[in-house]
Amino acid sequence: MSIKESLAAVPLFKGLSEQQYDELAMVVVDQEFARGRTIFSEGDDGVGFYVIISGQVKIYKLSPEGKEQILHVFGAGEPFAEAAVFAGSSYPAHAMALKNSRVFFIPRSAFRELIKDNPSLAMNMMASLSMRLKRFAHMIEDLSLKEVPGRLAAHLLYLGNEQGGASDEVELQIGKAHLASLLGTIPETLSRILTRMQKQGFIDSAGKSVQLLDRQGLEELATGERRLG
Amino acid sequence: MSIKESLAAVPLFKGLSEQQYDELAMVVVDQEFARGRTIFSEGDDGVGFYVIISGQVKIYKLSPEGKEQILHVFGAGEPFAEAAVFAGSSYPAHAMALKNSRVFFIPRSAFRELIKDNPSLAMNMMASLSMRLKRFAHMIEDLSLKEVPGRLAAHLLYLGNEQGGASDEVELQIGKAHLASLLGTIPETLSRILTRMQKQGFIDSAGKSVQLLDRQGLEELATGERRLG
DNA sequence: CGAATCCTTGAGTTCCCTCAAGAGAAGTGG
DNA sequence: CCACTTCTCTTGAGGGAACTCAAGGATTCG
Numbered sequence: 001m002s003i004k005e006s007l008a009a010v011p012l013f014k015g016l017s018e019q020q021y022d023e024l025a026m027v028v029v030d031q032e033f034a035r036g037r038t039i040f041s042e043g044d045d046g047v048g049f050y051v052i053i054s055g056q057v058k059i060y061k062l063s064p065e066g067k068e069q070i071l072h073v074f075g076a077g078e079p080f081a082e083a084a085v086f087a088g089s090s091y092p093a094h095a096m097a098l099k100n101s102r103v104f105f106i107p108r109s110a111f112r113e114l115i116k117d118n119p120s121l122a123m124n125m126m127a128s129l130s131m132r133l134k135r136f137a138h139m140i141e142d143l144s145l146k147e148v149p150g151r152l153a154a155h156l157l158y159l160g161n162e163q164g165g166a167s168d169e170v171e172l173q174i175g176k177a178h179l180a181s182l183l184g185t186i187p188e189t190l191s192r193i194l195t196r197m198q199k200q201g202f203i204d205s206a207g208k209s210v211q212l213l214d215r216q217g218l219e220e221l222a223t224g225e226r227r228l229g
Numbered sequence: 230m231s232i233k234e235s236l237a238a239v240p241l242f243k244g245l246s247e248q249q250y251d252e253l254a255m256v257v258v259d260q261e262f263a264r265g266r267t268i269f270s271e272g273d274d275g276v277g278f279y280v281i282i283s284g285q286v287k288i289y290k291l292s293p294e295g296k297e298q299i300l301h302v303f304g305a306g307e308p309f310a311e312a313a314v315f316a317g318s319s320y321p322a323h324a325m326a327l328k329n330s331r332v333f334f335i336p337r338s339a340f341r342e343l344i345k346d347n348p349s350l351a352m353n354m355m356a357s358l359s360m361r362l363k364r365f366a367h368m369i370e371d372l373s374l375k376e377v378p379g380r381l382a383a384h385l386l387y388l389g390n391e392q393g394g395a396s397d398e399v400e401l402q403i404g405k406a407h408l409a410s411l412l413g414t415i416p417e418t419l420s421r422i423l424t425r426m427q428k429q430g431f432i433d434s435a436g437k438s439v440q441l442l443d444r445q446g447l448e449e450l451a452t453g454e455r456r457l458g
Numbered sequence: 459c460g461a462a463t464c465c466t467t468g469a470g471t472t473c474c475c476t477c478a479a480g481a482g483a484a485g486t487g488g
Numbered sequence: 489c490c491a492c493t494t495c496t497c498t499t500g501a502g503g504g505a506a507c508t509c510a511a512g513g514a515t516t517c518g
Contacts, residue, residue, distance in 0.1 A: 061366070063374035064453045071366055086352070087359035092366055115351070122344070122351040123315070129358040130316030136365035137290070137300055137321055143372040144413040145292035147505070176465065184373040189506055191466050207515090224293045376473070405497060418474060420498050436483090 003028060006053045006104070012079050012128060015120040027110040033057075033097035046084030046091045048107040052076050055101020058178065059093050070182040072135070073098065073174055079128065085111060098174065143184045149193050149228040151183045153221035156203065160212055168212045175208075196228050232257060235282045235333070241308050241357060244349040256339040262286075262326035275313030275320045277336040281305050284330020287407065288322050299411040301364070302327065302403055308357065314340060327403065372413045378422050378457040380412045382450035385432065389441055397444075401437045425457050426450075 003025045007013050016024065033039055039050070039057065050057075052074055059080060060070045071093055074080050084091050085108045115121050142151045159170040172179055180190040197203045202218055204211035212218060220226035232254045236242050245253065262268055268279070268286065279286075281303055288309060289299045300322055303309050313320050314337045344350050371380045388399040401408055409419040426432045431447055433440035441447060449455035 061370040061374065067374055069370055069373040071369060083359035083362045085359075086355040087363055092363050112352075116348045119345045119348075119351070122348070122355070123341075125355060126315040126351070126358065129355065129362060130312035130314075133312045133358060133361055133365065134316055134321050136362065136369065139369055140300060140365065140372065140413075141290040141298055143369065144298040145290065145296055184369075186507070187465065188467085188508090192506095195466080415475070416497065417476085417499085421474095424498080 001053075003030060003104070007051075009053075010051050010077050010079070012051065012124050013121070014124065016118065020114065020118060020121075023114060024106070024110075027107055029105040029107075031103050031105055033101050033103065035097055035100050037097050039095040039097060039103070040081070040091050041094050042091060044091050046081065046089055046108075048105055048111065049079060049081040049085050050095075050103045050105055051079045053102040053104060055103070056098040056173070057095055057101055057103070058098050058174075059095050060181065061093050067186075068181045069184060070178060071139075072132075073178070073182065075173070082125065082129065083132075084108075098178070146222070146224060148183065148185045148189055149197070150222050150224055151185075152190070152193055152197070153202070153218040155179075155183060156210060156212060157215065157218055157222060159210075160215070168215075170210050170212060172208045172210060193228065200229060230282075232259060232333070236280075238282075239280050239306050239308070241280065241353050242350070243353065245347065249343065249347060249350075252343060253335070253339075256336055258334040258336075260332050260334055262330050262332065264326055264329050266326050268324040268326060268332070269310070269320050270323050271320060273320050275310065275318055275337075277334055277340065278308060278310040278314050279324075279332045279334055280308045282331040282333060284332070285327040285402070286324055286330055286332070287327050288324050289410065290322050296415075297410045298413060299407060300368075301361075302407070302411065304402070311354065311358065312361075313337075327407070375451070375453060377412065377414045377418055378426070379451050379453055380414075381419070381422055381426070382431075382447040384408075384412060385439060385441060386444065386447055386451060389444070397441045399439050399441060401439060404437075422457065429458060 004021050007021055007024055007028070013021070013024065033055070040046075042061070054076050057074050057080060058070050059072045059074070060068050062068055072080070080095065081091060115125065142154060146154070156170060159172070160168075163170055174182070176190055176194075177187045180187045183190065194203070194205050198205050202212075202214045202221070204213055217226065221228065233250055236250055236253055236257070242250070242253065262284070269275075271290070283305050286303045286309060287299050288301045288303070289297050291297055301309070309324065310320055344354065371383060375383070385399060388401070389397075392399055403411070405419055405423075406416045409416045412419065423432070423434050427434050431441075431443045431450070433442055446455065450457065
């Protein structure tokens with residue numbers, strides 16, 4: 001796929017003119033990262049941001065003891081590290097490819113030029129940043145005010161909505177260890193809680209596929225109205 | 230103070246032309262909130278955002294059981310709830326005045342008009358949103374990867390930097406109960422940890438004033454290299 | 459089929475929350 | 489200015505959720 005075609009598939013760039021797509025295509029750097037490769041590390045000089053063309057990328061923090069907290073998992077079409085373009089000069093977290101991924105790197109200065117002359121791009125960017133803020137606020141709320149079963153229930157319901165609520169089957173796009181890290185816990189604890197949820201009939205879990213058997217019950221777990229026995 | 234003068238003191242609006250200040254001054258709604266009054270609640274229709282002219286405002290989430298998690302405490306010159314202008318339609322958290330406060334409400338549509346024709350305002354806004362994202366990312370990291378002593382140490386050092394690092398004395402701008410809520414804990418736990426830090430010579434705490442006696446040691450507590458005995 | 463990775467299960471410990479009550483500070487009114 | 493209420497903070501005892509450490513089972517991949 002050409003660079004221009006790939007750019008057209010990125011929601012953030014919706015509304016650019018032909019000429020602007022060309023300008024953008026001139027400055028982006030087409031990059032490939034194999035599964036497990038680091039894209040950047042916390043503290044690296046943040047000279048631009050990325051959009052994912054294909055694959056999957058995790059943004060995460062590490063504690064000195066090596067525990068990991070995933071901030072976000074991004075897929076095709078999504079930008080990441082945009083904040084580095086507008087604030088501060090270094091990346092505030094690590095980024096690693098979870099699958100073999102193709103990404104475009106967009107240098108800060110070129111993008112700042114482009115956005116100056118394009119209000120709709122600016123609006124898209126502000127909408128994107130705002131959405132991230134909202135998700136982070138939600139994450140803080142979950143970490144501080146909910147226990148792990150509540151966080152897991154909330155996440156399962158979130159996936160249920162994302163993936164077209166028709167069926168009761170949701171697909172965890174990531175492994176259990178990663179899911180644990182995203183929920184602010186560890187694999188052992190996640191495993192135990194999945195088992196308990198299954199025994200109590202809330203879900204039916206098999207590999208990366210989970211059946212939501214009792215959405216109502218999960219909702220109550222998520223809000224803290226009910227507790228896992 | 231006139232509306233225009235007050236607006237000029239807001240960093241977000243730096244770079245506006247005379248005429249744009251006038252436009253803005255025409256649409257803002259000047260409001261006063263007494264200490265303890267709610268400015269908006271989670272889920273309320275988010276038809277605009279606010280800037281604080283004077284006073285102090287907390288943005289917070291509540292659990293069903295009534296536990297509170299403060300997301301941010303804002304002071305004079307700072308905007309809040311900007312995200313509501315660009316994403317979603319309802320406020321994702323609660324806002325309450327911690328002191329008697331004067332705020333300007335800025336309706337969404339008027340602001341979107343203004344920002345469309347003013348790239349520098351858009352840049353300011355994106356910088357502001359990016360900074361918030363960074364702070365939230367930090368908060369998630371702290372909640373998930375640090376224990377309460379580490380979070381407290383990190384916060385004290387943060388205040389130390391904010392308040393001109395010359396003296397070792399920092400001023401907690403908020404009460405202990407609020408600080409606990411900001412750190413994702415409860416007043417009892419915070420109190421115990423302050424006592425322990427004091428006994429071990431890291432700090433000297435008296436009311437809202439705290440002496441940082443051992444910045445190096447606090448740093449080590451914050452990173453998790455050292456533990457509170 | 460074997461190796462490596464990922465996931466699960468068990469036992470023990472720790473941090474922090476809950477519940478309860480007392481001490482201190484701050485604001486009000488006589 | 490002092491008693492009073494009220495709010496805020498501190499201290500204690502007990503319990504629970506989740507983490508650490510350790511090892512066994514399941515999946516995946518070459």
